[in-house]
Structure formats: structure tokens, C-alpha cells
Amino acid sequence: MPVGTRGTVKGILPGFVAATGAQIVLANTYHLLLRPGHELVQRRGGLHRFISWNAPILTDSGGYQAYSMADSNKITDDGVTFKSIVDGSMVELTPERATHVQNALGADIIMAFDDCPPAAEAALPVADAPATHAQDPRLIRAIRRDTPPKSRRGYDHAERLRIANERTVRWLERCKAAHMRADDQALFGIVQGGIDLDARSWSAERICNIDLPGYAIGGVAVGESPDDIARVVRHTAPLLPDAKPRYLMGVGYERDLLNAVLSGVDMFDCVLPTRNGRNANAFTSTGQIRFRNARYAEDENPIEPGCDCPACAPSSYAISAPWGISDPSQACSVTEVGGAPSKPVGDSTFTRAYIRHLFLAGEMLGPILVTLHNLRHFQRFMADVRATIVTDDWEGLVNMWPVAAAGWSGPRSS
């Protein structure tokens, strides 16, 4: 699922989101609640109509953002109170309110309001943190804020996890009771437990005891190492019902996706394709390309030779207009003429040299092209993963996608 936080996949027209292969997008309750407001979206006919996307949408519950993004907030058994980053007003999110806001937005899948503490490692001083992942200052602030005064010297992560785990179960029951559109919105529960496998087992059992159309694994993209992510997912996914969708929240890189699919996960969302696209960072089957690197200044290649995305193969994508686009390369007419019924997205491949130029010049088209490529990259990868579920040729898959083999430990024994 591409991420469309504020009701738009950044820089991409909805038709192009679909044209990369996406069948569902994610939007963030926290952001839409603050601006433009869920009531406004509801008055405008709901989120699908508001964002011009007549296809599935999933909204998260806003809990994680309310917890980690607000500078000043408070978490209790009742819910989270935080200061709006838009207008500074105090906003309260409870399981009931998060559910009702999502009822108003009207997404097809809505998520339970959970308590999702950051990974223990994210709270470590930078020098002690694993080199594999950056320190998120927001998470560090959130942990400090969330640690009771008496224990500030030593943060008891296990105790925090226990509280979050128990609270998440109680909150899920409240979400389900508050849900007003169970007939047309699927509420998913979220399993927590950090990297403690016993805590995961405890959470999975209790969360899955509450009958819902689908279940998610939360709290695994909040600062852990890739190995920890793989270990937790491998342990937790099989604990969720086989016949219902299993959704791994906020993951991830190709290797993470592959490991998770092999563990039995069905659904993913991640900001990587879009966020990295805006930062001049393109995914390929062999690894990432950073366009700010001078080595691409004269590179004639598309982002990835052989890729079928709108940036690498623009002449394969056509745009048709209601008034009949004339072919600019042929036209020489006083009045508007009909002509070719459609135009390619581009007449020749967008080269690495051009894309680098766009980024150095600060031009929007750079982020647009690399985002389109990255979205299609992950769709192509997942299409091949789906096909491999049928053929079971996992070695063949990682040969085609060497990037997914990095740190890959082979298919689970079955």
C-alpha cells in the first residue's frame, strides 16, 4: 500500500498511483483529523470521493502519530491527549474517538487504536544504538515523556511493554464496541509486544480472541534491527488466523517483505517508495541509486534498465484526453486539430542524467519520476513474490531480485 498521509500520495495523480499497480492506498487518521478535519471530509462525501480514489483505502488509527509526533501529550488508560501540530489546540484521541473519526472518513479498512511504544533500542543514546538504524529524536522524546519521574534514570522497557500490551487489548474491545459501520468498514486488530516473543504470543492470543475481519502486527517498524523485525514477524504471523488478512504495519525493504511473506503476511504499507523518491533515492533490483551522486551526471540509462515504470518506459504509458490530443511533433495548424488520440507520458526514457539534473535544480519532476519508479518497483517485486507463492521457486525469485537476498535466511521450513 502506497502511503497517502494527507489524502494524496505525494506528487502523484491518483490515476498514476493505480498505473503503478497499487490497488489500495493508506491514509493517516491523525493528519486528516487535524487538517482538513474528518467532519469536512464526511460532508464532502467521504475520503474516496474527497481524494478522487474510488478503490480501497485503509486508515490507520492515529495512535502511533499522536503518541510520537506531538511535542506535548499525555497517555492514560483512557487515551492520548496531544497538541495539534496544525493550530496548537489540545486534541484527545480515545479508542472511541479514533474509531468514530475513521467511521467519518469512511475507509474500507480501519485500524484499532493501540498503544505502540517504540523499540527499546530507539531509547538508547546514539553511541550505544545499533549502527543499522538511525535514532529518531521524536521517539526518544516520546520515551522520555512517557517514563514515570521516579524511574527516569532507568527506563523499564519490559514494564512499558506490559502496560501497552494490556491496554491495547482493552482498547481494541472499546474500538469494536464503538465501531458504527461494521457492515462496510473492516476493523483490524493490532498485535503488540515489542521484540519479546512471549509478549507477542500473549498479545496475539488475546487480540485474535476478539472476532474481527483482519489482524495486524504493529510495533515492528519503530526502531528495531532488521533481524529483530524478521524474528518477531516469523514468530507472530503464524499466530494470526490463517483465513484472514495479516497486515504488517510500516514494513519495509525488499528483504523484510520477502521474509514477512514467507512468514505468512499478506499486506504491507511503507513510506519508503515515496519518501526515498522525494530524496533522490531510487530502488532497483540490485540496490539503491542516489541521484545526488556525481557518477550519474552523464548516465544515459533509465533508473533501472528493463523496468516498465512511467519513468523508465514513458513511451509505454499513454495519456488520452477528451478533446483529442494533437501530436505536437506533427501539428502545424491554426485551429485546434484532432490527431493522435493519446500522448505518451514521455517521448524518450527519463535518463539518470536528467533525473539528477532535476534534483540538483530543485525541480518537482525529479521526486515525481523517482516516486513513480519506486512505487512500481515494489509493485513489480510483490507481483513476483505472489507468483512465487504458486511456483515455490524462491531461489529463482532472489536471483531476479538480488536486493531481497541481502540478509535473507531462506524460506521457512514448512
Next chain:
Amino acid sequence: MPVGTRGTVKGILPGFVAATGAQIVLANTYHLLLRPGHELVQRRGGLHRFISWNAPILTDSGGYQAYSMADSNKITDDGVTFKSIVDGSMVELTPERATHVQNALGADIIMAFDDCPPAAEAALPVADAPATHAQDPRLIRAIRRDTPPKSRRGYDHAERLRIANERTVRWLERCKAAHMRADDQALFGIVQGGIDLDARSWSAERICNIDLPGYAIGGVAVGESPDDIARVVRHTAPLLPDAKPRYLMGVGYERDLLNAVLSGVDMFDCVLPTRNGRNANAFTSTGQIRFRNARYAEDENPIEPGCDCPACAPSSYAISAPWGISDPSQACSVTEVGGAPSKPVGDSTFTRAYIRHLFLAGEMLGPILVTLHNLRHFQRFMADVRATIVTDDWEGLVNMWPVAAAGWSGPRSS
């Protein structure tokens, strides 16, 4: 002509530029010379291939930008020396170099290197300037820099115009002599003369004495009032050869375009559709819409009801992909499926409420949608203007486009 300063119409894929009706785009020599450099573009196969636009391109000569945009520069009979805004190095542009740079870029139409002084009024203190147009600090700086020390107290605009006029003729001869691709690149001369009609007549006679495939009217969008623009164009356009294209540089609003066409002008470029689009400012047949205004917060209408642009009528524009886009609203499949061969740009109109939300949230899609609309707005307007040349029903035209009637003085007597 939409403006694609740095080799991209900001935020718009080339296929969508064509899908708004544009048959030619403008690129700026000054910007491309500084970054990525004309030699790099030439090595990459020329500008058409570099920017993925296999249709006509016009490049300006860079003279106006070198003159007005650089903080530190010098203008002599030989040319302009200025400090690069990219890396601070000193760059020299002469008629010969400007022509050779354009030969390397390879546009279909290239412009003469001219001396284009700003309007006298642009040099006035803000309090004395006409309320109709803003003071451009760059122009004020350029004028101060360009005024000989002995006369700093009183800027002799007539003298500056005389020098510029004579210089522009000599420079055009040097451009023509230096032009190395006269067989496949049309060099246009530029008539100067400010708002002094005698100076315009003098310039037109001498510029048009130099045999070239087309001629432009320069120096009329550099700070004058709309009335002055109309008066100068009405005087100057008929002085240019009837059988060759007449190009009015940097103009303009609908009323300016209409007046210019009635004066006999054939070609225009302007940043208005794209720049205003990025600033949440949409053109309609009855005037401009500013999306930051709270009155649009709940407005269900498209930007302009009845408009056929990709923002107002997204379901009329379709995107087809090489791999067959499945319809997300129908799809539920493990493997990638074929399906509808194309996807609409959007499933429902992008409402004013949504576009306003995008701008308030700082989302790229806002500028993209309004830019698409504005480009199509001016293409639709010009298509109607072209049709009216045949029907001669100018009253009918301004009834359809009330915005063009503002300050409109009726068709010229013929």
C-alpha cells in the same frame, strides 16, 4: 508556450504538457547554461531527448536573465558578464556565445541575444510606481547597476533605450553570423524600444531588415502597465513581416493575449499559468480563484465547472500502462491481473475543497492540479481565439471569456 525554464514544465510530466494542448515549450538558455550545462545536454543528444519532449522547443537567449537575475554583472558592447547563481563563477554571454549555446541545446526556435532594459516605471520608487504592477527588486538593482556613476542622480531612460536599441541591432547581426545550424534552427530577431513608439519603429525597421524566419517583440513584459503593453504591441506588431511568425515575449493575461492577437501577434510565452498554479491561483473564464481563501473550504465544485482539464474532468483523461492496469475498485486477486486497459486520472472531480486542503497541507498535488488547469485554460482560450480569427465574432469570444474583456478596447479597425 508553457515555460519549462530548467528543462521541465514544473511538476508536469511531458505527456501531460501535451495533454493540455501545448505544441511547443520554452526553455531558458541562461538556466540550462549554468546547470546542467549546454555541453552536457548536447552530449546527451540535445534538449528534446534530454527532457523527453519530441516536439518543438524554443529557447530564449539568456540575455534578459543574465542582465536582470545576476547580482553582480557588467554590460558592454561586447556582451554581459555575470556571476553564476549556481556556483558563483564569472560567466560571459556574448551574441556569439548565446547563439552557440543555443546551437548546442538544439531547440527548434532560438532567440537573438538582445539588450533589454527594464521599463522606466520599474525604476521608480515604490510610492511613485503605478499601482497596476509590483516593483521588481531585481529590475531596480539592475537599473541602478546599469546607470553610469555620473548620472546616478537622474537615470536617463531615453538614453538607455537608445543604446539598447542600437546595440540589439548590432548584436542580432553577430548572432546571425555566428548561427551554425540555420538549416534546422530558426533564429528570431527581437524588436526593442521600450514604450517609445518612435524607438519601436526605428528598431522594427532595422531588425526586420535582417532576413530571418521570425521576429519577436521584446521588452514589453518588464514592468509596464497593461495599457502601455497594448499600445506598444498595437503599434509594433504591424511593423513586422506579415508572412512570418510574430512572437510577443513574456505575455500575458487573457486581455493582453487578445489585444496582441488582434494586433497580429502569433506566439506567446508566459510563466503565469505555471507560476500562479504553484501559488494556489487558478485562472477561470471570469477571473482568478485564490485557493488560500477560506470561502473554498467546503466548495464541491471543480476549479471551473465545464472545464475539460485533467483537474476539472479527471475521469475524461485515461492513463494506459504496458502491463495492463487492473481496476483497483474490482480487483481481488493473488497474482497481478489484467483488467481495464487504462485508468482515469482521477475517479471524481478534484474539488476546490480538496485542492485548498492540498495547498494548506503543503502537498505537491495542489500545484500540479492547478498548473494542469491553468495550462489547459490558456490553451482553451487560445483555441477559441484562433477559431474567432476565422469567424470574426469577437463579441462572442469576450462573452464566453469575460476575463478577456477587462480593459479590452475592441478589435482593431481593419
